[in-house]
Amino acid sequence: MPPRDFPLEPFWMPFTANRQFKAAPRILVSAQDMHYTAEDGRRILDGTAGLWCVNAGHCRPRIVQAIQRQAETLDYSPLFQMGHPGEFRAAGLIAELAPDGLDRVFFANSGSEAVDTALKIVLAYQRARGEGHRNVLIGRERGYHGVGFGGISVGGIPANRKAFGSLLPRVDHLPHTHNLERNAFSRGQPEWGAHLAEDLETRIIALHDASNIAAVIVEPVAGSTGVLVPPKGYLERLRAICDKYGLLLIFDEVITGFGRTGRAFAAETLGVVPDLITFAKGVTNATVPLAGVIAHRKIYDTIVEQAPPDTVELFHGYTYSGHPLATAAAEATLALYHEEKLFDRAHTMAARFEQAVHSLKGLPHVIDVRNFGLMAGIELEPAPGKPGTRAFQAFLRCFEKGILVRVTGDIIALSPPLIISETQIDELVGTLGAVLREL
Numbered sequence: 001m002p003p004r005d006f007p008l009e010p011f012w013m014p015f016t017a018n019r020q021f022k023a024a025p026r027i028l029v030s031a032q033d034m035h036y037t038a039e040d041g042r043r044i045l046d047g048t049a050g051l052w053c054v055n056a057g058h059c060r061p062r063i064v065q066a067i068q069r070q071a072e073t074l075d076y077s078p079l080f081q082m083g084h085p086g087e088f089r090a091a092g093l094i095a096e097l098a099p100d101g102l103d104r105v106f107f108a109n110s111g112s113e114a115v116d117t118a119l120k121i122v123l124a125y126q127r128a129r130g131e132g133h134r135n136v137l138i139g140r141e142r143g144y145h146g147v148g149f150g151g152i153s154v155g156g157i158p159a160n161r162k163a164f165g166s167l168l169p170r171v172d173h174l175p176h177t178h179n180l181e182r183n184a185f186s187r188g189q190p191e192w193g194a195h196l197a198e199d200l201e202t203r204i205i206a207l208h209d210a211s212n213i214a215a216v217i218v219e220p221v222a223g224s225t226g227v228l229v230p231p232k233g234y235l236e237r238l239r240a241i242c243d244k245y246g247l248l249l250i251f252d253e254v255i256t257g258f259g260r261t262g263r264a265f266a267a268e269t270l271g272v273v274p275d276l277i278t279f280a281k282g283v284t285n286a287t288v289p290l291a292g293v294i295a296h297r298k299i300y301d302t303i304v305e306q307a308p309p310d311t312v313e314l315f316h317g318y319t320y321s322g323h324p325l326a327t328a329a330a331e332a333t334l335a336l337y338h339e340e341k342l343f344d345r346a347h348t349m350a351a352r353f354e355q356a357v358h359s360l361k362g363l364p365h366v367i368d369v370r371n372f373g374l375m376a377g378i379e380l381e382p383a384p385g386k387p388g389t390r391a392f393q394a395f396l397r398c399f400e401k402g403i404l405v406r407v408t409g410d411i412i413a414l415s416p417p418l419i420i421s422e423t424q425i426d427e428l429v430g431t432l433g434a435v436l437r438e439l
């Protein structure tokens with residue numbers, strides 16, 4: 001291995017055990033298609049599409065060239081009060097993929113910003129239609145909506161909240177839907193748990209009154225908490241209660257967007273249409289940061305039309321809301337998804353993937369396997385008194401054996417690029433199985 005020409009200490013790593021990592025670093029230096037190359041030259045099969053985002057595989061020439069061309073043509077243009085062609089084209093392509101009626105696209109740079117943007121849009125919308133008292137936001141336990149103050153407030157991951165004070169006021173949470181006794185080893189959507197959506201009506205609306213609630217935000221399939229698939233009928237009930245009481249429904253599709261579930265959005269796969277969708281990650285195949293909110297046209301119209309003519313309608317935006325490099329990457333990525341029919345491919349491969357991951361049932365410590373589209377969670381029994389260590393050991397051994405998996409607590413998550421082959425599914429799951437047997 002060549003000597004490193006960089007120091008490890010100055011960089012404060014995100015969501016990482018810095019001391020542990022710096023004592024035994026895992027450095028990736030290049031990537032192509034389904035593989036990373038580690039600094040010692042080993043090829044690592046990417047079982048996680050980076051961080052649930054490299055849906056078309058790595059360093060795809062078409063996307064690389066589009067970014068290169070854009071950098072030479074228009075590197076940056078001011079995005080407030082000025083426009084460039086790419087942002088309009090990219091918004092149009094994204095709107096085409098979204099469910100009917102959701103066709104107004106606001107750009108941000110990260111999933112966290114997309115979530116904050118969506119929360120601000122719903123508050124602005126309620127105010128614009130004369131319902132400004134509707135300002136309570138409802139999230140869900142175990143939900144992950146990024147790390148902005150909005151996202152951690154509606155999010156339900158205790159470790160992401162506990163050090164950061166009082167967060168947003170006027171937030172409440174639905175119960176999560178995870179239940180090992182009822183649903184362990186479900187294939188696809190679990191049978192039990194639709195009634196958990198009724199907590200919105202029987203507890204939350206009863207407590208806060210519907211007239212005070214702006215919106216509900218959930219991940220249609222919760223990813224970062226360890227792949228929690230919605231029980232059959234759950235999202236339908238959530239939608240029905242939102243409609244009954246005039247609440248907006250936001251699907252955070254930062255992970256599930258752009259083919260992960262076998263369709264463009266999980267809203268389509270699951271047959272439930274929200275009022276707003278947040279997206280990020282796969283929109284540019286993770287080459288250049290881009291994220292955003294797709295809003296129903298009624299929301300855009302209401303906010304825009306209530307403002308006096310010739311004035312800014314929504315006081316919100318980022319210096320890089322629709323950066324030319326990002327929108328060029330998005331255009332090329334969406335063209336690639338279309339040409340290679342990658343969403344259909346994910347749909348087809350999902351059956352094989354399901355079969356493979358469920359073969360892990362019965363291996364030591366495995367207490368649940370769950371899956372949807374090209375996402376799977378394998379839950380391990382925590383080591384006594386040391387939660388999280390067992391899955392982390394599995395992650396380290398997987399990396400030694402040449403596969404990249406992701407762990408959250410004692411759950412191992414898989415979400416490979418949509419180009420994964422049957423042989424690579426077998427390699428990924430076979431290697432993970434071997435590691436679990438050795439643990």
Ligand SMILES: Cc1ncc(COP(=O)(O)O)c(C=O)c1O
Pocket residue numbers: 109110111112113115144145146147219223224252253254255280281
């Ligand atoms: C559902 C969801 N929302 C928001 C985010 C935050 O995205 P980012 O890390 O780009 O801020 C994530 C990241 O994984 C996510 O999974």
